[in-house]
Amino acid sequence: MSKDFVGFESIGAGFSxxxxxxxxxxxxxxxxxxxPGRIVTIPADILPDSDAGLSCxxxxxxxxxxxxxxxxxxxxxxxxxxxxxxxxxxxxxxxSPCNSRFAFITDLRQLPALTEFDMGTPDFPERSTTLVIEVxxxxxxxxxxxxxxGIRKVSYLRIGGISAxxxxxxxxxxxxxxxxxxxxxxxxxxxxxxxxxxxxxx
Amino acid sequence: MTAGYNFAYLDEQTKRMIRxxxxxxxxIPGYQVPFGSREMPLPYGWGTGGIQVTAxxxxxxxxxxxxxxxxxxxxxAISIRRFFAKTAGxxxxxxxxxxxxxxxxxxxxxxxxxxxxxxxxxxxxxEPLRWLEPRESETRQMHAYADYAIMHVKxxxxxxxxxxxxxxxxxxxxxxxxxLMRPSPIPKFDNPKLDMNPALMLFGAGREKRIxxxxxxxxxxxxxFEDHPFSIETWDTSCALCGATNAFLDEVITDxxxxxxxxxxxxxxxxxxxxxxx
Numbered sequence: 001m002s003k004d005f006v007g008f009e010s011i012g013a014g015f016s017x018x019x020x021x022x023x024x025x026x027x028x029x030x031x032x033x034x035x036p037g038r039i040v041t042i043p044a045d046i047l048p049d050s051d052a053g054l055s056c057x058x059x060x061x062x063x064x065x066x067x068x069x070x071x072x073x074x075x076x077x078x079x080x081x082x083x084x085x086x087x088x089x090x091x092x093x094x095x096s097p098c099n100s101r102f103a104f105i106t107d108l109r110q111l112p113a114l115t116e117f118d119m120g121t122p123d124f125p126e127r128s129t130t131l132v133i134e135v136x137x138x139x140x141x142x143x144x145x146x147x148x149x150g151i152r153k154v155s156y157l158r159i160g161g162i163s164a165x166x167x168x169x170x171x172x173x174x175x176x177x178x179x180x181x182x183x184x185x186x187x188x189x190x191x192x193x194x195x196x197x198x199x200x201x202x
Numbered sequence: 203m204t205a206g207y208n209f210a211y212l213d214e215q216t217k218r219m220i221r222x223x224x225x226x227x228x229x230i231p232g233y234q235v236p237f238g239s240r241e242m243p244l245p246y247g248w249g250t251g252g253i254q255v256t257a258x259x260x261x262x263x264x265x266x267x268x269x270x271x272x273x274x275x276x277x278x279a280i281s282i283r284r285f286f287a288k289t290a291g292x293x294x295x296x297x298x299x300x301x302x303x304x305x306x307x308x309x310x311x312x313x314x315x316x317x318x319x320x321x322x323x324x325x326x327x328x329e330p331l332r333w334l335e336p337r338e339s340e341t342r343q344m345h346a347y348a349d350y351a352i353m354h355v356k357x358x359x360x361x362x363x364x365x366x367x368x369x370x371x372x373x374x375x376x377x378x379x380x381x382l383m384r385p386s387p388i389p390k391f392d393n394p395k396l397d398m399n400p401a402l403m404l405f406g407a408g409r410e411k412r413i414x415x416x417x418x419x420x421x422x423x424x425x426x427f428e429d430h431p432f433s434i435e436t437w438d439t440s441c442a443l444c445g446a447t448n449a450f451l452d453e454v455i456t457d458x459x460x461x462x463x464x465x466x467x468x469x470x471x472x473x474x475x476x477x478x479x480x
Contacts, residue, residue, distance in 0.1 A: 023259075027259065027261060030228070034418055123342050125233060126233065128226075177380070178230050197230070
């Protein structure tokens, strides 16, 4: 079979209730974004048959937020997601991280430098990449200390698999605010957000 | 679920676009994110921006409250509440404490908001610098470089002319020590409620096609000068209905002979106080 054809049999199902499911997932993503460090959980039963090569949280995020207006960059690890995203969301897939609105990362060792993604412009800082990073471990508790909008005093979050160098890179671009990269971490059904305004101490 | 409409009226493509705009608005507090505002089945100026934001966030388990100038029983508030009761089948309430989403025109409720609530403001003109600089290309640059000198000059001119800052509503604020923001025409009495509020505040301007946000627990400071600090309105009278002394009061004319009374602008707050007193 030509590689240009999507093999329908191999693509997992999307939402069974697209309207209600997308609303519910969005509210949890909004809750996470408005409270950096808070872990929200996506119920597994809304996506019983996901086979996108991504976690439940990352797949439902994609079904909720992606469409023809959101160029997506996928790391080399994600051939299944490429079929899934094109089939369910109609997203354009781009080769260069700096042209993407969303980027999905599963291979943390191959993560491009943060500056390779789109940080927006001073006039339009929202025209930037949101990184969705799959991590092996995402739990409440001592680890990172987060401060900033959405956090009353300080919140704590432990994220596995992310190097100290990654947080250094992020601290390096922080002074460029309002330019920046918004981060979403996913692990199984769990999801947490660290937008550009959050000050992270490791 | 409701028959005959997509849930909450808007189509899913539009909701996705608005949802992405809301997430970026939360990530860049106070910055106005442009969005593809749709024609809504009511005229601009009646809350089309707020309605689109509400339609994009609301779910079947939400409880919606809508107020206009603090009151639940005004035309705009009632029609928007009915709109969502019909197109989304959601429960509605007039009680601030019972609501999960509060859409508002020009007030923040007197009852303190709690964590988890979302306030949706209807915004006529989102750009705080618009009356000072009509060119969008220029105001965009001013925001890009946080060059807000003209707003300080405007407030200074108030002082030079009237002896005090004469702006009483839509009083400009700085969000998270960065973006100048128009809090929509709420009275300056409500400005302190924006600061470090546990609720999420979303602002939608339909005609001007902008969405912006103040996340929970965000520093929001009203502009002022050291020798002319920001202050809110006070009254030397209390609410004629419930006796409140620390609520925002409306002046109501009662006859043709100059008779008047002052009553709470927040109808739910006033009714609850009367209930408790009874």
